[in-house]
Amino acid sequence: MKDHISKKLTVLGSTGSIGKNTLAVVERFPEHYQVEALAAGTNLNLLCDQIETFKPKCVCVLDERRANELKQRIHHPLEIVYGPDGYQYIAAYPPSDMVVSAIVGAAGLLPTLSAIQAGKDVALANKETLVMAGDIVMHAVEEKKIRLLPVDSEHSAIFQCLEGNRRQELDKILLTASGGPFRSMDQAKFKDIQPEHALKHPTWQMGKKISIDSATLMNKGLEVIEAHFLFDVAESDIQVIVHPQSIVHSMVAFCDSSIIAQLGVPDMKGAIAYALSYPERLPLKQPVPDFFALKSLDFYEPDFKKFPCLALAYDACQKGKTFPAVLNAANEMAVQAFLDGKIGFMDIPSLIEKALANHSPEDAMELSAVLHADQWARDAVSEWLP
């Protein structure tokens, strides 16, 4: 790294799992990064700590009440904004070069678009942005000539595998999946799965929503759709491979039958650091996989019957239009209902399937159509909940 280059960052979702890991990377390389702005939700205690450590010039919180509370706690000049307008404002915050988009769920879409429209490079951890509005986002990326760098470990892997190769030589994406905590469980027992079981992921430390998505394999389904848009590959050329150790983060097969893979320990910092430092690599000096201790890397076919969410995602991707947005919204609602103890584990795919079956699709080239489909799915699933 050239020592004199310092990237100016805005971190959206700074108190979440990706946000914290992003700031942990930044803290290790203070000469390379400067935090200009932070957006959190409701975790003011952590946000206050982050403000003290990274000294941003602007922060955003969920609502006016939290903004006022924050004003009481901070005793130096700091621009404080809040709510949807606040998130969009801070995403486009002029001093920043790059926005780390790590707000969870559909809420990440508008701020991410705002960052792209403002010409910022975006490190994208929010997969809903591409799932809901992939065409709109990729069109904006091209128009604004910004870099959209994936932070998901799988998409970072694919991105790294494509470096130094020609896009037209890509034959197939091999997207690895840990298989989640219920990979080896008998399907008959799925009805008894409680949130606390689903939250225990075998290899990755993640937030609640994404942990449930990993347990249903919807996370992998959303990643298929994300990869479809990000790398402009048909979903039929994206193959999911279950790989329980999560060491191979994904692979790309080229037209000459050569496969390039990216491997690493299951730790988000690798993908985050790559997005922050691209096209260079930071001397992270993390642990590397110990092949002698691992002894073997295992691969299995995904079970689409046990995990219907994965099949639903492929189906929504293939149908296109506003189907992926409906898939995503219905999933968010269903996962929350499961976490709240209102529905069972296998009700998640059932509700999503029902939403997709009842949806009247529209073209997804207009944001209004996407947001409308998103809202329609949320309302529909709400009605169907017990």
Added chain:
Amino acid sequence: MKDHISKKLTVLGSTGSIGKNTLAVVERFPEHYQVEALAAGTNLNLLCDQIETFKPKCVCVLDERRANELKQRIHHPLEIVYGPDGYQYIAAYPPSDMVVSAIVGAAGLLPTLSAIQAGKDVALANKETLVMAGDIVMHAVEEKKIRLLPVDSEHSAIFQCLEGNRRQELDKILLTASGGPFRSMDQAKFKDIQPEHALKHPTWQMGKKISIDSATLMNKGLEVIEAHFLFDVAESDIQVIVHPQSIVHSMVAFCDSSIIAQLGVPDMKGAIAYALSYPERLPLKQPVPDFFALKSLDFYEPDFKKFPCLALAYDACQKGKTFPAVLNAANEMAVQAFLDGKIGFMDIPSLIEKALANHSPEDAMELSAVLHADQWARDAVSEWLP
């Protein structure tokens, strides 16, 4: 591939394993390649077939007798040369853009240097060239600004993993080894190993010399030295990993703890095609590894005690100077003696060790010193043979 580009090739060692595979690739893409010259040894029947198929303008054979025999058999104008001068002449043959250097053993060194000096890009399958004279060769490559493209599947893998990355970010090379046919055999039984056992390689189809080298792990040792020179990496940063399935062809670990790996079925055509078409990839449409059928990829620590040749190679690489040339020459002599039934399997490392112990090293920046060390080792081992 751009259809109008046609590369003009000289193939040194056209009747050997790599040579035949090279021509098989060329035959599939006649619009991309034109064979200008072929060099073989003694297999005139195959050479005649190749002449008919590829219509080279110049060919080289081992000696005057074979040159005369060939003249009798070819009834159209064809420049026929022979012997050491012939190989050097054809390696520098003016019409060619690229030389595939696939002569086995130390005999490949001078023609390869001749090709580099003539400003040809070189696809290098002859690892002895770099083992014997790595400093000289890499210096010439730099001076002549030619491309030296590895054809060994491991080095092609490393080369592919480095594409799109910065050399200074390379942390470690993870060189995979099949482990050869005696990986799981009790060391006590090694004394009974006969050439026919050693020639049965579990995953790769190769020539005799390299098959024995694979059985002793000297092949991997030579590859460590080759990688050391080709990628300018200390041998202590090259780690051999035994991987019996030969699917992962090698890996590179970078400073951010990200590992990039190249995978493929064990078939030389992949690496050959990559060298021929670099920086593009040919639509080879070979089989790709089937991860669901493979189920797992296994990794083991190499056993330096069971396979002392590997330790000897590391040692020679670390000592530098003319030690690698001696290692290589002593190995060639010992392997031939083993194939001839004169010595046992475990006499191979003993003879090499003795040669290294008795060698008075010189700097390896002069070709004369290298050739002198090579000859000294051959004479010494000859004397020690029963």
